[in-house]
Amino acid sequence: MTSAILVSILMTLVAASTPILLAALGELVVEKAGVLNLGVEGVMLTGAVAGFAVAYSTGSTGAGLVAALVAGVATAMVFAVLTLSLTANQVATGLALTIFGIGASSLIGAGFVGRTITRLGPAFPEALSGHPLLRAVLGHDIVVYLSLALVLAVSFFLNRTRPGLILRAVGENDASAHAIGYRVIAIRYAAITFGGALAGLAGAYFSLALTPMWADSLTAGRGWIALALVVFAAWRPARLLLGAYLFGAVMTAELQFKAAGVTVLPPEALAMAPYLATIAVLTMMSLGPKSGRANAPACLGKPFSAS
Amino acid sequence: MTPSRLALAHISKSFPGVKANEDISLSVRPGEIHALLGENGAGKSTLVKIIYGVQQADEGAIQWDGSPVAIPSPKAARKLGIGMVFQHFSLFDAMSVIENIALGLDEAVDRDVLKARVAAILDSYSLPLDPERAVHTLSVGERQRIEIVRCLLQKPKLLIMDEPTSVLTPQEVERLFLTLRQIAMGGCAILYISHKLHEIKALCEAATILRGGKVVATCDPKVESTKRMAELMIGAELRQIERKPGGEAGAARLSVKALSLDGEPPFGTDLEAVTFEARAGEILGIAGVAGNGQSELLTALSGERLAGSANAIALDGRPIGREGAGPRRALGLACVPEERNGHAAVPDFSLADNAVLTARHRLPLAPLGVISRGDVARFATAVIQRFDVRTTGPAALARSLSGGNLQKFIMGREIGQTPSVLVVCQPTWGVDAGAAAAIRQELVDLAAKGSAVVVISQDLDELLELADRLCVINEGRLSAARDVATLGIDEIGLMMGGVHGADAPHGADAHA
Numbered sequence: 001m002t003s004a005i006l007v008s009i010l011m012t013l014v015a016a017s018t019p020i021l022l023a024a025l026g027e028l029v030v031e032k033a034g035v036l037n038l039g040v041e042g043v044m045l046t047g048a049v050a051g052f053a054v055a056y057s058t059g060s061t062g063a064g065l066v067a068a069l070v071a072g073v074a075t076a077m078v079f080a081v082l083t084l085s086l087t088a089n090q091v092a093t094g095l096a097l098t099i100f101g102i103g104a105s106s107l108i109g110a111g112f113v114g115r116t117i118t119r120l121g122p123a124f125p126e127a128l129s130g131h132p133l134l135r136a137v138l139g140h141d142i143v144v145y146l147s148l149a150l151v152l153a154v155s156f157f158l159n160r161t162r163p164g165l166i167l168r169a170v171g172e173n174d175a176s177a178h179a180i181g182y183r184v185i186a187i188r189y190a191a192i193t194f195g196g197a198l199a200g201l202a203g204a205y206f207s208l209a210l211t212p213m214w215a216d217s218l219t220a221g222r223g224w225i226a227l228a229l230v231v232f233a234a235w236r237p238a239r240l241l242l243g244a245y246l247f248g249a250v251m252t253a254e255l256q257f258k259a260a261g262v263t264v265l266p267p268e269a270l271a272m273a274p275y276l277a278t279i280a281v282l283t284m285m286s287l288g289p290k291s292g293r294a295n296a297p298a299c300l301g302k303p304f305s306a307s
Numbered sequence: 308m309t310p311s312r313l314a315l316a317h318i319s320k321s322f323p324g325v326k327a328n329e330d331i332s333l334s335v336r337p338g339e340i341h342a343l344l345g346e347n348g349a350g351k352s353t354l355v356k357i358i359y360g361v362q363q364a365d366e367g368a369i370q371w372d373g374s375p376v377a378i379p380s381p382k383a384a385r386k387l388g389i390g391m392v393f394q395h396f397s398l399f400d401a402m403s404v405i406e407n408i409a410l411g412l413d414e415a416v417d418r419d420v421l422k423a424r425v426a427a428i429l430d431s432y433s434l435p436l437d438p439e440r441a442v443h444t445l446s447v448g449e450r451q452r453i454e455i456v457r458c459l460l461q462k463p464k465l466l467i468m469d470e471p472t473s474v475l476t477p478q479e480v481e482r483l484f485l486t487l488r489q490i491a492m493g494g495c496a497i498l499y500i501s502h503k504l505h506e507i508k509a510l511c512e513a514a515t516i517l518r519g520g521k522v523v524a525t526c527d528p529k530v531e532s533t534k535r536m537a538e539l540m541i542g543a544e545l546r547q548i549e550r551k552p553g554g555e556a557g558a559a560r561l562s563v564k565a566l567s568l569d570g571e572p573p574f575g576t577d578l579e580a581v582t583f584e585a586r587a588g589e590i591l592g593i594a595g596v597a598g599n600g601q602s603e604l605l606t607a608l609s610g611e612r613l614a615g616s617a618n619a620i621a622l623d624g625r626p627i628g629r630e631g632a633g634p635r636r637a638l639g640l641a642c643v644p645e646e647r648n649g650h651a652a653v654p655d656f657s658l659a660d661n662a663v664l665t666a667r668h669r670l671p672l673a674p675l676g677v678i679s680r681g682d683v684a685r686f687a688t689a690v691i692q693r694f695d696v697r698t699t700g701p702a703a704l705a706r707s708l709s710g711g712n713l714q715k716f717i718m719g720r721e722i723g724q725t726p727s728v729l730v731v732c733q734p735t736w737g738v739d740a741g742a743a744a745a746i747r748q749e750l751v752d753l754a755a756k757g758s759a760v761v762v763i764s765q766d767l768d769e770l771l772e773l774a775d776r777l778c779v780i781n782e783g784r785l786s787a788a789r790d791v792a793t794l795g796i797d798e799i800g801l802m803m804g805g806v807h808g809a810d811a812p813h814g815a816d817a818h819a
Binding site for chain 1: 393400
C-alpha cells in the first residue's frame with residue numbers, strides 16, 4: 001500500500017519535472033551558443049495553446065505535440081529574427097516575447113477555456129506496468145522518456161561532437177569564431193530553433209499531460225524557473241537533470257501538503273515555494289566560488305554583427 | 308633561381324576616402340623571413356588582408372610559386388598554403404588548447420589523431436604547451452603558440468605573423484624567433500609585420516617599408532641602420548624625449564600599502580599585498596605580461612573598486628582607500644584605463660561631454676551640477692589643440708576618432724587637469740610613433756612639474772625610455788621598484804616571466 005503511494009508520488013514528481021527539464025534543456029543549448037532568450041515562458045504558452053487546439057480539434061494528442069513543436073519554433077523565430085538579424089536587445093526582446101505569448105495564448109485559447117481532451121497516456125501498454133515498481137519505471141508517457149534521452153543527447157552533442165564544439169565556441173567568443181570562419185548567426189539560428197522546439201513541447205506538456213484542460217497562463221511561470229535552472233546547473237546537462245527533479249520535488253511536496261490538509265502554512269505560502277527556491281538557488285550561485293560562473297558562455301546576451 | 312613563393316605586382320586598394328594600398332610590389336622567396344615595416348595606417352594590414360583573402364585588390368596581380376593566382380577567401384589562402392597568426396588571437400578562453408586547435412582546422416579530425424599530430428609538431432619545434440590546459444590559464448606566449456600550431460598543422464608554405472611580439476616578454480620573443488627560424492629553415496617563407504626595428508634587424512633578411520600606402524624603400528635590415536629605417540617609416544626625423552636633467556624625486560605623492568583585491572570574475576587575477584610609492588617628479592613604470600593583475604590594479608587605484616581599508620591607498624598622505632572615483636579625482640588622482648572606447652570614454656558621447664565626465668571634479672565645468680557649455684567647449688578645444696587631436700571639433704563623437712587620436716584626447720583631458728598623480732595603462736597602445744612620442748613627452752613634462760606618474764605597460768621599450776624606476780607585476784604580486792638605470796633588459800624579462808616561466812621546460816612550470 002505504502003509502495004503504491006510512493007510510486008504515485010514519484011509519478012507526480014516526474015510529471016512535474018519533465019516540462020521544466022525540457023524547456024531548460026532547450027535554453028541551455030541556446031545560451032551555450034551565446035544567446036539569452038528570456039522569452040521561454042512565452043514560447044511555452046504558444047506551444048501549450050497550439051498543442052491543445054490541435055489535440056482538441058483532431059482528437060489526437062500526438063498531433064497536438066507536433067503542433068506545439070512547430071508553434072514553439074515559429075515563436076522562437078520571431079525572437080531570432082529580431083535579435084540576430086536585426087540585432088535588437090536580447091533582454092528586451094525576450095521580455096516582449098513572454099508578454100506576447102501570454103496574450104496570444106489567452107486570445108487563441110479563449111474559446112477553449114474549460115474544454116477537456118484525452119490526457120497523454122503512458123508510453124507502454126498497461127500490461128507492462130501492472131506492478132507498482134514496474135509502473136515507476138515503465139509507466140510514464142513518451143515525453144518523459146524523450147526528455148531523459150535528450151539530456152544524454154545534448155550532453156554528448158556539446159562535449160563529444162565537432163558541431164557541439166563549434167556551438168560552444170560561438171557562445172564563448174563570437175568574434176574569434178567569426179574570424180576563424182564559422183557562421184555565427186546561422187549557428188545561433190539553429191540553437192534558437194532547437195530551444196523553441198523544446199519550449200513548445202514543454203508548454204504542450206502542461207496542456208496535454210499535466211492538466212488536460214485549457215486555462216489561461218497555465219504554465220504559471222515555469223518558464224522562468226527553467227531559465228534560473230540553466231544558471232543553477234552551471235550550463236551542464238547532467239546538473240540540469242538533477243536541478244529539474246529537485247524543483248519537481250518541491251512542487252510535488254507542495255501538492256502533497258495541500259492534499260494532506262497540512263495547515264502549518266497557508267496554501268499561498270506553499271505555492272510560493274518553487275519560486276523562493278529559485279531565488280535561493282540563484283543567490284547561492286552568485287555568492288559561490290568563481291568556478292561556478294566560469295562555465296558561463298562569455299558572449300551570453302551580447303549581440304553580434306559581422307563587420 | 309627558384310621562383311618567388313609569393314610575388315605581388317602593383318597592388319592597389321581603395322576605400323571610400325583613402326587609398327590604403329597604392330602600386331605595391333614585393334616578393335618573398337621560400338625560406339626567407341621578410342619584414343613588412345610601417346606605422347599604423349601605412350597599409351600593412353590591408354596588404355596582408357589581400358594576401359590572406361580577406362579583401363580583394365582593386366588592381367594588381369598575385370603570383371604563387373611562379374603562377375598567377377586569385378585568393379578569394381581565407382579558406383582559399385589556407386588551401387594554397389598560407390597561414391596567418393593575427394595580432395589578436397582567435398582563441399576561446401574557457402576551452403582547452405586541443406579544442407582551440409580543433410576549432411582552427413577547416414575539416415574535422417579525430418581527437419586522438421589530432422593529439423598525435425599536435426604532439427609531433429610540439430616535439431619537433433620543442434615548443435612547451437600542454438594540450439589539456441584551459442586557455443585562460445596560459446601566458447600570452449603560450450596562447451600565441453596555439454595559433455602557430457594551428458598554422459603549422461596546415462603545413463604552410465607562407466606564414467604571416469602580424470605584430471607577434473607586441474605582448475611578449477623578451478624571453479618569449481627569443482623563443483618565438485628560434486621557432487620562426489626553424490620554420491623558415493624548413494623552406495616556409497615568412498612575412499613578418501612589425502614596427503619594432505631591433506627585432507627586424509635580429510630576424511629578417513629583407514624588409515619592405517610602407518608609408519601612406521606606398522612602398523617607400525626596400526632594404527636589407529641587417530645592413531641598414533635602425534635610425535634610417537625609422538625615418539623611412541615615419542617620413543620625418545625621429546623625435547627624442549627631452550628630459551630636464553637633475554630632477555630629484557621628491558616626497559611620496561601616492562603610496563599603496565599591502566593592497567589586496569579579488570580578481571575580476573571569471574578569470575581575473577587576485578592582487579596580493581601590492582605595495583609601492585610614486586614620488587613627486589618621477590615616472591614609475593609597472594611592467595608585466597597582460598592579465599597579471601594590471602586591470603585590477605588600475606580599477607583599485609581609480610576607485611572603481613574600493614580597497615579593504617582606507618590606509619591601503621594614500622594620496623599626499625591622506626588615506627583614500629575607501630573613497631570612490633569621484634572624490635579621488637577631486638583630490639587629484641587621475642586614471643586612464645587601457646580600454647579607450649567604453650572605459651576611458653563613452654563612444655556615443657561627444658568629446659566635450661566626455662571631457663565633462665572626468666574633468667568636472669577639478670575644473671569648474673559644471674558648477675552646482677549644471678554643465679557650463681561654453682567652458683566645456685573651451686576646455687575640449689584647448690585639449691584638441693594642445694595634443695594635436697585630428698578631429699572635426701569638440702562636438703565629434705568619441706567613436707569617430709581613430710584609436711591613437713582618441714588616446715591623445717583622453718591623455719590631454721587628464722593632463723589638462725594637472726593631477727597630483729596620474730596613473731595610465733598602456734598610454735601608447737596602437738598609437739603611431741609620432742603621436743606616441745608626443746604623449747610620452749607630455750608624461751615627462753607632467754612629472755617635471757612635480758606630479759607623480761605611474762605607467763602600467765606591457766611595452767618594455769616604452770617603460771625603459773620613460774620610467775625612472777620600474778617594478779614588475781606578476782600573478783597579482785608587485786616586485787620592489789628598481790632604478791631603471793641599473794636594470795638590464797634580461798633581468799626585467801626574468802622578473803616578468805616569473806612563475807609562468809616563458810622558457811620553463813615542459814610540465815615543470817610551478818603553478819603553486
